[in-house]
Amino acid sequence: MIYIIGSGIAGLSAGVALRRAGKKVTLISKRIDGGSTPIAKGGVAASVGSDDSPELHAQDTIKVGDGLCDVKTVNYVTSEAKNVIETFESWGFEFEEDLRLEGGHTKRRVLHRTDETGREIFNFLLKLAREEGIPIIEDRLVEIRVKDGKVTGFVTEKRGLVEDVDKLVLATGGYSYLYEYSSTQSTNIGDGMAIAFKAGAMLADMEFVQFHPTVTSLDGEVFLLTETLRGEGAQIINENGERFLFNYDKRGELAPRDILSRAIYIEMLKGHRVFIDLSKIEDFERKFPVVAKYLARHGHNYKVKIPIFPAAHFVDGGIRVNIRGESNIVNLYAIGEVSDSGLHGANRLASNSLLEGLVFGINLPRYVDNSWEGISTDDGIVHSVRISGNKTLSLKEIRRINWENVGIIRNEEKLVKAINTYSGSTQNEAIISYLTALAAEIRKESRGNHFREDYPYKDPNWEKRIYFKLVV
Numbered sequence: 312m313i314y315i316i317g318s319g320i321a322g323l324s325a326g327v328a329l330r331r332a333g334k335k336v337t338l339i340s341k342r343i344d345g346g347s348t349p350i351a352k353g354g355v356a357a358s359v360g361s362d363d364s365p366e367l368h369a370q371d372t373i374k375v376g377d378g379l380c381d382v383k384t385v386n387y388v389t390s391e392a393k394n395v396i397e398t399f400e401s402w403g404f405e406f407e408e409d410l411r412l413e414g415g416h417t418k419r420r421v422l423h424r425t426d427e428t429g430r431e432i433f434n435f436l437l438k439l440a441r442e443e444g445i446p447i448i449e450d451r452l453v454e455i456r457v458k459d460g461k462v463t464g465f466v467t468e469k470r471g472l473v474e475d476v477d478k479l480v481l482a483t484g485g486y487s488y489l490y491e492y493s494s495t496q497s498t499n500i501g502d503g504m505a506i507a508f509k510a511g512a513m514l515a516d517m518e519f520v521q522f523h524p525t526v527t528s529l530d531g532e533v534f535l536l537t538e539t540l541r542g543e544g545a546q547i548i549n550e551n552g553e554r555f556l557f558n559y560d561k562r563g564e565l566a567p568r569d570i571l572s573r574a575i576y577i578e579m580l581k582g583h584r585v586f587i588d589l590s591k592i593e594d595f596e597r598k599f600p601v602v603a604k605y606l607a608r609h610g611h612n613y614k615v616k617i618p619i620f621p622a623a624h625f626v627d628g629g630i631r632v633n634i635r636g637e638s639n640i641v642n643l644y645a646i647g648e649v650s651d652s653g654l655h656g657a658n659r660l661a662s663n664s665l666l667e668g669l670v671f672g673i674n675l676p677r678y679v680d681n682s683w684e685g686i687s688t689d690d691g692i693v694h695s696v697r698i699s700g701n702k703t704l705s706l707k708e709i710r711r712i713n714w715e716n717v718g719i720i721r722n723e724e725k726l727v728k729a730i731n732t733y734s735g736s737t738q739n740e741a742i743i744s745y746l747t748a749l750a751a752e753i754r755k756e757s758r759g760n761h762f763r764e765d766y767p768y769k770d771p772n773w774e775k776r777i778y779f780k781l782v783v
Contacts, residue, residue, distance in 0.1 A: 317482030319348035321647030323436035324672030332676035345498030351429025352537035356662035357392035381653020412542035413661035490623035491714035505739035516628030518750035523624035524571035572621035657759025691776030700735030
């Protein structure tokens with residue numbers, strides 16, 4: 312039996328693909344509609360346009376990744392994108408005809424379905440998985456059992472010990488809800504990563520947390536304003552109507568997310584209020600019906616300037632895997648945001664996350680019967696970590712500490728404060744927060760999503776990954 316833990320785009324697409332390849336599959340999720348996929352807005356990046364190519368898509372990905380992309384993975388994902396989209400469409404999914412533009416892309420290559428592509432994909436895949444007869448169970452992963460470097464079973468809250476495991480596929484998502492301001496659901500707290508780490512899986516790139524620049528909250532309802540709004544003409548302004556982003560980057564609203572989030576955050580620290588102006592978008596309500604409904608719920612329309620702020624959105628790091636999704640533990644796969652395939656490097660290119668989930672999910676049947684290759688750590692430095700103690704912190708405390716100390720702008724004092732706070736805790740959320748702060752403290756430079764005001768420049772000596780392994 313192949314067990315998949317997680318019910319987002321990666322887990323569901325893997326389940327369907329494996330089932331259609333004749334494999335026995337069971338899918339377990341702590342909340343079926345949790346995670347990032349159901350609330351993902353933009354779309355799936357793929358070079359399907361006549362003026363585009365996998366090579367151009369790879370170039371954009373590597374540029375935004377700021378020196379830390381795994382080039383082999385980038386070339387694999389961008390070259391597989393078109394084939395995977397064709398497979399997905401052959402299953403019955405229909406994208407809209409137009410391609411959209413997002414920050415960091417040099418071509419229109421974002422496939423979408425309305426302006427809430429993730430929800431459309433999630434609903435489609437969940438229905439398809441059920442039609443395929445895949446058991447989908449709500450339960451919570453507690454522990455992964457490993458012996459001699461190989462998965463032997465796992466433990467869940469309701470089922471207890473499960474031992475009939477041929478392969479275990481983690482698709483449990485990221486941990487950006489561990490920040491006080493977040494665009495994601497409350498299920499995204501990194502427990503899959505922490506459980507794998509406790510079992511011996513190697514984690515990497517934990518310092519690279521992506522903050523989305525355009526999140527809003529109207530009457531308490533937090534809402535991610537999709538990247539494609541800016542690609543279609545939306546402008547970022549302050550209370551004086553100034554498009555200040557051009558003071559930070561010549562691309563303005565179409566600069567990558569790390570630059571925009573930092574610029575908006577700095578302006579807010581200066582006392583400015585920041586808004587998104589949607590009035591320049593033609594045919595707004597047809598192009599963005601989900602945004603229009605959100606605004607209408609709160610008595611607004613697209614002609615009103617909407618207040619925005621940056622919020623934790625995605626994590627580039629996670630369980631280090633190769634292009635097959637294989638970790639350093641035999642028969643333990645990780646796909647989607649829980650993994651670190653090296654695709655994103657130090658900063659993810661917009662709409663590459665849903666693409667990564669589809670590529671690694673749909674292609675998994677190619678590899679599950681092959682001999683295990685595992686990972687290489689030759690591209691970085693490995694740090695051994697011990698975890699022990701019984702200190703406990705509330706999720707509310709952890710979210711506040713991370714936002715204040717391991718957020719958009721970091722420094723030694725803040726990072727050491729966070730490290731000391733989390734030392735002595737074996738809570739999953741505290742372990743992930745500790746490793747994020749520790750990686751950020753070790754990396755004494757600024758690169759991609761990781762910005763240190765005490766080391767504000769990129770250092771070529773740091774063009775390498777930071778790996779963590781548990782020492783028992």
